[in-house]
Each structure stands twice: as C-alpha cells, then as structure tokens.
Amino acid sequence: MIKDFRAIDKSIDKFKKMTLKEHFSEFLHELGRCDENAQRQKILEMNEIIDEMEEEEFKSVFTKEMFNKMDEMIKEGEVKIENAFYLLKHLGYCIFLKDMWAFGFWYSSLNKRFEKMIIDECEKKEEKNDRLLVDLCECYASFRSNFSKEWISIIVPCLLKAASRKEESKEVQKDVEMALLALCNTKYYLIEQELYVNEIKEIIKYHQEHHNLTQLAYQYAWEFLINRLFCDTSLEDVVVNELHFSREAARELEELTRRVEWKRKKEERRKETKEELAITRWLDLLCCNFLYRLLMNEEYSGIIQSIALLFRASRDNYSKFGYSCFDLFERMAIFRGLKVEDLLKGGAIDAVLEEIQRPTLNDKMRLKEKKKDEMEEEKRKKIKRKIFERMEEEGYEDIIESFYERFEFFNRQYYRKLSETKYIAP
Template sequence: MIKDFRAIDKSIDKFKKKSSNEHFSEFLRELGRCDENAQRQKILEMNEIIDEMEEEEFKSVFTKKWFNKMDEMIKEGEVKIENAFYLLEHLGYCIVLNDMWALGFGYSSLNKRFEKMIINENEKKEDKDEKLLADLCKSYGCISTFFSKELISIIVPCLLKDALNKEEKEESKKDVEIVLLALCHIGKCVILDNELFLKEIKDIILYHQEHNNMTHLAYQYAWEFLINRLFCNRYLEDAIMNELHFAREAAREVEELMKSVDWKRKKEEKGRETKEELAITRWINLLYRNFCCRLLMNEEYSGIIRSIARLFRASRDNYSKFGCSCIVIFEAMAKFRGVKIEDLLKGGANDAVLEEIQRPTLNDKMVYNCLEFFMNVSQRLKEKKKDEMEEAKRKAFKKEIFEKMEEEGYEEIIAMFKETKYITP
C-alpha cells in the first residue's frame, strides 16, 4: 500500500512538470497498454490528480476531444467499460462537488454511446444487467448537462432504486453518496414530476432518520434534491416540513457536523475542505436560499437559529467563511416574516450579530450585513399589532433590543437608528 501511494506521489510530481492536456493524453495512451488490474491502478493515479485540479485546468483537460478518445478506447476494447466507470464516476463526483461543468461531454461520441446503452439496457425484457444500467446512469447523471425526457424517465427511477440500498457497509455508503450526488446534479438541470421521485426520496430520508445508513454528504444531497424541487412545486411543503422535518434535521446535521471539525486549526494548517466542512457549507447555502426565497417555516425552525448561532461562535476565529455566512443567514431571517423576532432573540441571533460588529477586524461588507440585520429587526418591530398581547410582546422585544445595544456601548448605532427612525426608546 505504501508503495502504491509513493507511485501516486511520483505521478503527481510528473504531472506538475507537464501541461494538463499532455499528461492526461499520455495517461489515456498508457491505459490502452495495460491489463485490467494495471488499468485500475493507473485510473487510481488519474483520480488522485483530478482531485488536485483547479477549475481552469479541469476545463482544459476534459474537452470533447478527451471524451471522444475515451469512447474510441472503449469501442476498441482498450479500456474495459468497468474501469471507464471507475474513472468517470470519480470525474463526475468532482464535477458536482466543486460546482464545475464538463461541457465537452455533451458534444462527444461517449455521450451518444452512453445514451444508447442506457436506453437499450432498459428496454431489455430478459437478461437485463441492473448493475451495468446503474453504473451508466451514475456516470451519465454526474457528467451530463442535458437530459431528454426519455433518459430522465429511466435514469431517475434507476438511481433512486440504487439509493434505496440499505446496507450499512462503507463501500455501499460511498456508492449511495455518488448516486444521490448524481440525482442532485440532475435536479439542477430539469423539472421533475412528483410521481417520478417523491415516494422514493421520502423513503430514503425516513430510513436514514431511523437507521443512520448514509454519510453526512449523501443525506445532504437527498435533502438538496428535494428542496430544489420545492422552487417549482410548493405542494411539497407539507411533506418537507411535517413528514420529513427539514428544520429539525438541518439543525441536527449542522450540530453533528460541527463536532467533527477542528475549529482551532489555523488557516495555514488547513488543506482542502473536509467532507464535514463541505456538508456544513451546503447546508448553510440551502438554508440561506430557503430564507431568501421565503419558502418554509414552522415551529421547528427555532432550533436552526440556535445551531447557526453556535456555528458562528465556533467558526468566527479561524473559519471566517462560516462566520460571515451565519450573519448573512440571520440577515435573511430578519427579513422573512415567517421567522418570529422572539425566536431570533431566544436563539441568540441578536447576540451573535452584536458580537460580530464589535470585532476590530470587521470589514465593510460585514458591517453592512450586521446593520441590515438590526434594521430588518427594528423595521419589523415598528409594525404595531392589533392583538393586545402581541402588541405588548412587540414593545417588550423592542425595549430588550434597545437596552442590549445600549448595554454593549453602541450609542452611535442607536443614535443612527433613532435618526433613521428604526428604533426608538
């Protein structure tokens, strides 16, 4: 094993001395001269290098010409289809994980080959190779940017069936992660009918809630796939909030993921983003889109406010990206009338923003976001309530916010708010 990794390190060093196109063209030629086992080792080296690529480098390598060459080698039997899947699944995984696109694939002969194989394999009445079909759908689902209705009607059910694999082995978990990542990618490109996915994705989420059979990233992809459907189909609200408990699960996941991050690690000690950090980032982005678009709200959302406040305090020293995102989410929450002002206060949003605004290294953008939060809150508190009890609450919260800011020494901010009629004592 140590020898294998030394070989990979040497390949990476060699790669740095050549252009990306030259190196991957050479890799393809070498694949055609290898036996099956040597091919798998060579592809492992290629996958390691793909992991290190930046976006521009990635685009320069994976062009139409590259995919055409891969197709030719599959056709001539120089690369076994199973080994091609091993490379293409990893390639697709990196594409979706890093929000990149392999635009050359859609115009390549490999794209046409996979489309034909998917349709032909699906139409078989007897001797259908379910594994081959699943592998085709995973690779195609991750890499492609265009999906016909016919392909969608085959690929989505096939991937959902594969994701319903309830084994808890590590290898199975990784496979389910790739499947759900492919579904998430497809969901960005097309609108889907509920009949095609809803029952299965609910079963996948509910089973995980009971048995914890998926990785954190796989679970996040399942939710992202479903929430993305909500933008075009508001009929999903009840299932998402009350059957599957999105708010409760998002808060729980963020709390769990936080335990796996070394928050004291300095910037210079960090490598590439860990899977836990990546999952937190994706949850934050999903939550931000929810509040910005005013999609969902119920009583369980107060837990999210507390979790985001804890994430802010854990991350603000050495993970400023997360800290900034937390403040931006609070700003969006304060605008969203579905969020109660008392929940923002009780959850610690107000305290978190006050703590952020007094930091000496605060930049202009963060000052703006912090002030926007208070302006949004105070604008909401200006609106008088017809119900006497609600009106009394409004006045009490208004006074509490004012006194808190005065206590922290923000006379200038209070004066500015008074002047602009956002808050009055």
C-alpha cells in the same frame, strides 16, 4: 549502470516539471498499454490528480477531445468499461462538489455511446444488467444538466432504486452517495411526483431511524427533495411536517460543526473536508429556503441556533462561513413572519453582538489588560440591554420592521472588521 541511473534521474526531473494536465494526459495515453489490474491502479492515480486540479486546469483537461479519446479506447477494448466508470464517476463527483461543468461531454461520442447503451439495456426483456444500467445513468446524469422528459423517466427511477439500498457497508454507502449526487443534477426539471416522492421519503425516513447514509449522501437526498419543492409547493407538508426538514438540518449542521477542526492552520486547509463541503451545501440550501419563505414552523428556532453555533466556531479562521452565517441572519431579519423570540432563543442576536464588540487583531495587540477586556464586555451588555428595552417600548412588530436595517448595519461592521485584519502580517 551509471548511465542508467542518470536516465532515471532525468525521467524523475521531467516528471516533477510536468503540470497536472500533462500528468493526466500521459496517464490516459498509458491506460491502453496496461492490463486490467494495472489500469485500476493507474486510474486511482488519475483520480488523485483530478482532486488537485484548480478550475482553469480542470476545464482545460476535460474537453470534448478527452471524452472522445476515452470513447475510442472503450470501443477498441483498450480500457475496460468497468475501469472507465471508475474514472468517470470520480470525475462527476468532483464536478458536482466543485460546482463546475464538463461541457465537452455533452458533444462527445462518449455521450452518444452511453445514451445508446442505456436505451439498449432498458429495451432488454430478459437478463437485464442492473449494475451496468446504474453505472451508465450515474455517469450520464453527473455530466449533464439538460434532460428531456423521456430521459428523466429513465434516469430518476434507476438512480432512486440504487439509492434505496440499505446495507451499511462502505462500498454500498459510496454507491448510494453517488446515486443521490447524480439525482441532484436533475434539479432544474419538473419531475412527476409518482416518479420519486415515495422512494425519496423512504430513503430519508430510513436514515432518520437507522443512520445508514453518509452525511453527504443524506444532504444530497434533502437537496434533491428541496429542489422539487420549488417546482411543486404541494410538497411543503411532506418536507416541513412529515420529514421535519428544519429539525434535521439543524441537527446535521450542529454535528458537522462539531466534527470540523476549526483551528487548523491555513496551509492545512487547502483542500476542503467532506464535513466542510456538506456544511457549505446545507447553508446554500437554507439560504434558498429563507428566501422563498417556505419552511416556517415551530422547529425553526433550532436552525437559528445551529447557525449561531457555526458562526462562533468558524469566525476566526473560516471567514467564508462567517459571511454565509451573516447572510442568513440578514435573510431571517427580513422575514415578516419570524418571531423575535426565536432570534433571541436561537442566539442570533448574541452572536452578532459578540462579533461587533469583539476586538480586531490590531485591538488584541493593544488591549491585553484584563480591565479593558471587562470594559468591552460591559459595552456589549449595554447594547443588549438597549435592544431589550426597545422591544418592551415598541413591541415586537416594530422591532421586526427595523430588523433589516439593524442587520445591515451589523453586516457592514463585520465586513469592516474582516478587512481590518486581512492585511496584517502573521
């Protein structure tokens, strides 16, 4: 009995010393020896390992050889195809959110298997398995970034149909989220409007009325449509005036900002929440739109306000978002068509001035007296008054001309403050 316990202890010690890559490889090898239910539990554990992987380990695991191994196990009946989808779709989900690629899939026998299965299913005249086709298209599109015109014509309608489901159960919401995520991987390709425009409009409009999508799914729907806009500017009226992108983006950012626990300690923030991931992707999308000057209308000031709200909420503990907000402020300043009153109304100028005048961590240790705090506030007010006086003297057009230089200066000051606090011991 004692020997048995020692053997168990040794196994536990060995297990603890294994890397995530070794854990994953061992679990993959064990799949073929499990029944269907045990396989699903094992895959759940494998998905948790995937979540923990850093980029380099991630790349070292998901190679051509790994995908070939998975293909062989499916071929030999060692792994049920439904269980394989369960693992592969989670992998595709993580690849998308982490902005990585599993290039090994492109050259693997699993890629060829899925292509053949998709074609075979599409060619059936009777008893088509729609669920199987959706699963295949989701996995295939999640791992690919290059598609022929023929594959686009198959994948896009299939995924849009899956994303159009309106039930509000968690299972359906997760399926819809995955379908929209896979659609986003077609962003580099010109797609004929008849393949998608009515369907994606209906998905967005229905959510605006009934709120049936998750926040990430709604963001993916917009991301898919906005990426089409860069290839087809005739969609601008649909995006700006019919679907009200500016209004929706502002509302989503404000809601997400309020849902994040900004005061969490650094060790509690090792893994990004879904809300933080959604914020990141909204900011990336807004950055592109500012750059290409496509979405200026009367709802635009709401976006400025939402960015200022995010900046104030995140600046103490989430410098990543602070950088992004400052970058967007700078891009807005470059806009020749942007009205200064929009920047004022949206709170961009106040947010920048607050940050420039805000004490650094070193300053806070020295400036604890109320009197000095009041002096700092008075300085901020003086700077703000000077800006208003300059506006009155020179007119809005001159201010717009000089705004880029102003925000460039603010950016330098903000980055300097961040560097001052970076190396201070906690």
